Amino acid sequence: MASILLKNVVKSFGSFVGVQDMNLDVVDEEFLVLLGPSGCGKTTTMRMIAGLEHPTEGEIRIGGALMNDIDARDRDVAMVFQGYALYPNMSIYENIRFPLRMRQVPKAKHDDLIRRAAEMVELGPFLDRKPGALSGGQRQRAALARAIVRQPQVFLMDEPLSNLDAKLRASMRVQIKHMQRELKVTTVYVTHDQIEAMTLADRIVIMNKGVIQQIGTPDDIYSNPANTFVAGFIGSPPMNLIAGTAQNGTFSAAGVKVPCPASLSGNITLGIRPEDCQVGGDNLQGQVYGVEPTGDITYLTVRTANKNIEIKAGREFRAPIDSAIAVGFDTTRLYFFGEDGNRVGVK
């Protein structure tokens, strides 16, 4: 229901900079996912949007209006906290009802709204309990229900599914996405989980150490990583990164030789995804380090002089450890990164 704009936002805690010069434009009705390693500033960013933390510098706008001096209460955002933050003295029913009461939603509507929200997170049987009598996953769902019970300008969700089992997580993921489409509420969603990010996001923001590394659609992030950090963060297993040198249209490293754009020279890092490698070929020579069958696919680790390379081999692939092996790359899917880590050699 509103766009969010962060312009040159900085947040420092004393001398430590938690978020650095952040520029972010969340379009109206967009589902934006913040993805990054622990401590990279995702929660801090979210708290600034919510108004729980004041940016040290920069502007925050919601729906075009400057929010810097607007109290958290008046920003009309709903947030799912990483630590749930349920009210321990109230039943789950009262917890979910609290925002309705505080926002003066007519009493007659309360029960309907609460039951709908509770049903969505499969919390129906627990409405009479206090938060203390729920499991971690149930508390998390209660926190989610409390956020979605009303229709705010913005949803902020800080790892709302982190404590659920795989099955429930998958079903809640679909529900959240569906709900967001239906309610058309701009959503910022924080997660550690790539699958969650890939499946939910309209766009993903990858952060590291308080700095945005890349903003793009899931496809974009996956197939066009902007730098080695993004390349090494996305995918499971992530992209193989091999340091070497480029000269006269050939990239070489210990045991590795591939063609590269003629414009490249000097120290270059080669990136290749595990699924773009196959057993047999002439791009890489090494020894088998490990073979891990998982059923539908076999993970193969190949040792070269400098580095272990992960490969997704066919389901029936088997090989004795330490045997010599040759690997071929899909040379249309090679990535090259310069010394500063940024992508180079793109046509």
Add this chain to the structure above:
Amino acid sequence: MLVAARLCRSKSMAHLSQKLEKGAAKAAPAAAVYSVRRPRSAAAKKMFPYLLVGPAVLYLLAITLYPGLFAMYQSLFVVKFVNWSWAGLGNYTRIVQDREFWAALGNTAIIGGLSLSLQTIIAMTVAFFCYRDPFVRGWRIIFLMPMLFMPSAVAFIWKLAFNDGRVISDLLMSLGLASNNVDWLSSVWLARLTLIVADVWQWTPFLFIIFVGALQGQDEEIEEAARLDGASWSSIFWNISLPMMRPIIVVAVTLRGIDITTMFTNVYIMTQGTPGGATETMSYFIYRQGFRMFNFGYASAASVLMLLITIVVAQTIVKRAFKSGKS
């Protein structure tokens, strides 16, 4: 079966400990010089813990239980110094018909009740307004200052301020609130007011410290969640902070309440029960009976009654408060 099993276990235990001891003796001959282990009998071993806590228990018994029991015993006699004559429950039957006793009980309830309510409200209000203040966070201990003064000194300060020194009268006159000197002991309610003011001044900090501590201890994220849910600070307080603090409030107020029922120093120094016994609290009544009129048995009986009343009232309040807090 069970007994056999037990025997078995204790046997194997004994065996094990023997082994252990042997091992220890072999392993540490040097240590043996320092810890000479005399074999102790089982009975001595059992007695050891009791010996350790014994002195403390004796001490407590001597200063609390003995006087208590003595008072209960004495309350059954008419005592004229060394002459004790058996009275049975005579003292008690006289007391329940004693107008002054009931008046003292009423005064204690009125003065104590008002004072306690005021303290609680003031302490809670101030705590609510300043618990996030960085200064209060760091220096809350200095708010305890009034409590650190000697009670009798505080009583004298207020006696000076109200009566002898006329500080407060002067203040009121200069503010135009009074036309001439106020004689604080001339009216029932003014006299009671002086006691209440003195008690509130000295003891509000006690409750304040506890309330501030409780508020500071609550999860900040919960407050933030409530802010985002649209709650004002006051509705956060009423809906979340206050209910969560309930057990702490009950305990603190009960402690303070028990303390207030024994209010003596201020009465003794500031009003002596005047005017017309309107400020005579139970403690002062007991003191007057015992040490002015030397009715020791009678005073003891009053003490025992007071103790019973306090226990019953406190117990009821605490029980109620915790029960309704749970449901």
